Amino acid sequence: MRRSKLLGLFAAALIAGPLALAAPAQAVTLTNVSYDPTREFYEAYNKAFAAHWKAETGEDITIRASHGGSGKQARAVIDGLPADVVTLALESDINAIVERTGKIPADWRGKLPHNSAPYTSTIVFLVRKGNPKGIHDWGDLVKDGVEVITPNPKTSGGARWNYLAAWAWAAGQYGGDEAKIRDYITTLFRHVPVLDTGARGSTVTFAQRELGDVLLAWENEAFLALDEFGADNFDIVVPPQSILAEPPVAVVEANAKANGTERQARAYLEYLYSAEGQTLAARYHYRPSEPKLVDPELLKTIPELKLVSIDDPLFGGWAKAQPYHFGDGGVFDQIYKPAQ
Amino acid sequence: MSDGSAAFAVSTGEPIAKAVTARPPARRLPTEEAPWVRRLLIGLAVGFLGLFLLLPLVTVFMEAFRKGAGAFLAAFADPAAVDAVLLTLLVAAIAVPANLVFGVAAAWAIAKFDFRGKAFLVTLIDLPFSVSPVVAGLVYVLLYASHGLFGGLLQSAGIQIIFALPGLVMATIFVTFPFIARELIPLMEELGNADEEAALTLGASGFRMFWTVTLPNVKWALLYGVLLCNARAMGEFGAVSVVSGHIRGYTNTMPLHIEILYNEYQFVAAFAVASLLAALALVTLGIKSWLEHRYAGDLAAGHRH
Numbered sequence: 233m234r235r236s237k238l239l240g241l242f243a244a245a246l247i248a249g250p251l252a253l254a255a256p257a258q259a260v261t262l263t264n265v266s267y268d269p270t271r272e273f274y275e276a277y278n279k280a281f282a283a284h285w286k287a288e289t290g291e292d293i294t295i296r297a298s299h300g301g302s303g304k305q306a307r308a309v310i311d312g313l314p315a316d317v318v319t320l321a322l323e324s325d326i327n328a329i330v331e332r333t334g335k336i337p338a339d340w341r342g343k344l345p346h347n348s349a350p351y352t353s354t355i356v357f358l359v360r361k362g363n364p365k366g367i368h369d370w371g372d373l374v375k376d377g378v379e380v381i382t383p384n385p386k387t388s389g390g391a392r393w394n395y396l397a398a399w400a401w402a403a404g405q406y407g408g409d410e411a412k413i414r415d416y417i418t419t420l421f422r423h424v425p426v427l428d429t430g431a432r433g434s435t436v437t438f439a440q441r442e443l444g445d446v447l448l449a450w451e452n453e454a455f456l457a458l459d460e461f462g463a464d465n466f467d468i469v470v471p472p473q474s475i476l477a478e479p480p481v482a483v484v485e486a487n488a489k490a491n492g493t494e495r496q497a498r499a500y501l502e503y504l505y506s507a508e509g510q511t512l513a514a515r516y517h518y519r520p521s522e523p524k525l526v527d528p529e530l531l532k533t534i535p536e537l538k539l540v541s542i543d544d545p546l547f548g549g550w551a552k553a554q555p556y557h558f559g560d561g562g563v564f565d566q567i568y569k570p571a572q
Numbered sequence: 573m574s575d576g577s578a579a580f581a582v583s584t585g586e587p588i589a590k591a592v593t594a595r596p597p598a599r600r601l602p603t604e605e606a607p608w609v610r611r612l613l614i615g616l617a618v619g620f621l622g623l624f625l626l627l628p629l630v631t632v633f634m635e636a637f638r639k640g641a642g643a644f645l646a647a648f649a650d651p652a653a654v655d656a657v658l659l660t661l662l663v664a665a666i667a668v669p670a671n672l673v674f675g676v677a678a679a680w681a682i683a684k685f686d687f688r689g690k691a692f693l694v695t696l697i698d699l700p701f702s703v704s705p706v707v708a709g710l711v712y713v714l715l716y717a718s719h720g721l722f723g724g725l726l727q728s729a730g731i732q733i734i735f736a737l738p739g740l741v742m743a744t745i746f747v748t749f750p751f752i753a754r755e756l757i758p759l760m761e762e763l764g765n766a767d768e769e770a771a772l773t774l775g776a777s778g779f780r781m782f783w784t785v786t787l788p789n790v791k792w793a794l795l796y797g798v799l800l801c802n803a804r805a806m807g808e809f810g811a812v813s814v815v816s817g818h819i820r821g822y823t824n825t826m827p828l829h830i831e832i833l834y835n836e837y838q839f840v841a842a843f844a845v846a847s848l849l850a851a852l853a854l855v856t857l858g859i860k861s862w863l864e865h866r867y868a869g870d871l872a873a874g875h876r877h
Contacts, residue, residue, distance in 0.1 A: 263819055263822075265817075271835075271836055272836075294821075296820055296821055296822050297819070297820050298818045298819045298820065299818065299832075300818060308735065308817050310718070310719070311713055311717035311718055311719065311720075311734060311735070312717045312718035312719075312723065312727070312732070312734055312735060313734075313735040313817040313819075314732060314735065314736075332719075333718065432835045432836075433835070436834070436835060436837075460837040461837075
């Protein structure tokens with residue numbers, strides 16, 4: 233008796249497994265592989281786009297999202313993660329997919345307005361309430377007793393922007409003397425007690441585990457942390473100068489073609505440039521590329537500061553900056569020694 | 573195991589205790605520790621378990637219900653959470669039966685036959701215990717991802733292994749492989765071949781011999797192995813994380829979903845899902861204890877053979 237029951241359970245499991253496999257959803261499904269701090273924005277945007285697409289074409293669309301450190305996500309797409317679109321933190325992460333798989337055409341940057349960056353952002357400081365360590369500019373980060381939280385530039389797009397923003401400040405400060413800039417960056421990373429793999433991990437480290445005095449954060453991530461953990465715990469410090477981060481988007485053409493979702497994938501990214509897409513971006517504290525489409529009241533929440541672009545001669549664009557600073561044996565590898 | 577040693581202590585301890593009462597009761601038995609040693613050891617064990625096991629477990633449930641039952645239930649109203657639970661059950665429903673078959677086959681081969689390389693096979697079965705799950709996951713990525721050894725072949729056939737269900741199942745099978753085989757091998761080795769040989773000489777077919785002789789002999793060990801295997805299959809994080817791709821509602825199992833929720837500042841939801849996993853573990857433990865209690869005779873009989 234008992235044995236037959238066991239056998240029955242076993243058989244049921246064997247049958248139920250494949251059955252559940254054979255029941256895919258009928259609606260069109262898009263997979264958006266994105267980086268860490270965009271979770272909330274894309275969650276809202278996916279709903280908006282699904283409604284828009286339904287109204288426009290009558291077609292139901294489901295958008296699946298995957299989030300993680302930008303470099304790690306690019307790696308996953310290279311390894312075969314079936315992304316229809318990628319919305320990453322860095323141009324060089326998308327270029328890595330281009331170079332290693334050819335699934336994205338090499339001229340992807342020209343396919344959408346503003347170099348395929350529908351929103352931009354920058355790097356600001358998140359400090360403990362009242363700014364007890366008096367951190368106002370990049371030079372204050374290397375003061376004695378200041379602990380800086382940033383993710384690992386090897387795996388995180390945000391961390392590369394952090395690094396480059398610091399570099400840009402030091403370049404101005406030391407008149408472009410590279411030895412002094414390197415000294416500053418080396419000292420800066422000596423003030424980093426832990427390197428998380430993604431921006432979100434660092435935010436949790438700083439806000440939840442209460443490690444460090446200052447978090448180098450995406451502007452939107454800093455505002456989000458204020459929303460989530462309460463404005464009475466943290467202050468945002470906007471330095472006089474920072475970096476212009478342009479997180480790009482692209483259709484992974486080969487995957488979209490294989491999935492039969494080219495049309496939807498393209499529309500999904502194009503709609504980011506619509507009034508609704510831009511407004512949502514601003515609401516989630518990104519800087520819209522088309523500010524004229526957004527309510528000026530909403531734009532007022534975005535602080536003004538001097539922004540240095542990656543295309544500045546200082547860096548010479550991602551194609552040059554990526555291998556020089558973050559490649560194997562690049563500047564970061566040379567200067568980084570884990571904090572004792 | 574602990575039951576056995578306790579029984580041993582009682583059965584041998586009593587006659588000596590009686591003999592002792594005849595003598596003046598001033599001195600302690602040479603086999604007994606001083607009371608302060610006993611108290612210290614018990615205190616250490618209980619304190620350690622409480623601090624490292626019980627407290628975290630209680631915290632999971634406390635965090636899950638911190639904002640009341642409503643917030644707890646809301647965590648499971650999220651379709652992504654439901655998908656994660658279903659996916660976890662599905663992965664376990666495939667991985668556990670697969671390991672049941674492999675485990676019985678491996679245990680059978682090792683216990684009933686002698687062949688060259690047997691010791692190597694036994695070691696190999698233990699490999700998943702010693703290899704880090706991350707390595708297990710990466711190995712599958714190296715083999716089956718688009719640029720992996722079989723990647724091109726699979727891609728041209730339109731088969732997605734990594735970042736899809738097959739990869740999740742394979743990684744889970746890898747890490748849970750030893751649980752069933754490890755339970756069965758010592759028992760089957762101890763039982764020997766005598767019963768099976770008797771059945772065969774009496775004219776039973778190989779299949780009949782397996783169902784009526786071997787299986788009843790090992791059924792409790794088998795069930796025990798299945799329980800442990802299932803618990804680990806549902807809870808596996810590392811290997812699964814590497815091959816998952818973290819697509820919500822598609823390749824996100826419960827442990828991965830917990831991490832995502834935690835990273836999204838949804839602490840109550842994260843702990844609500846975590847409490848479900850913890851509850852599964854507690855149920856597994858409960859069933860295991862009940863089995864041991866209810867069928868202690870059977871289990872012992874199996875061992876005595």
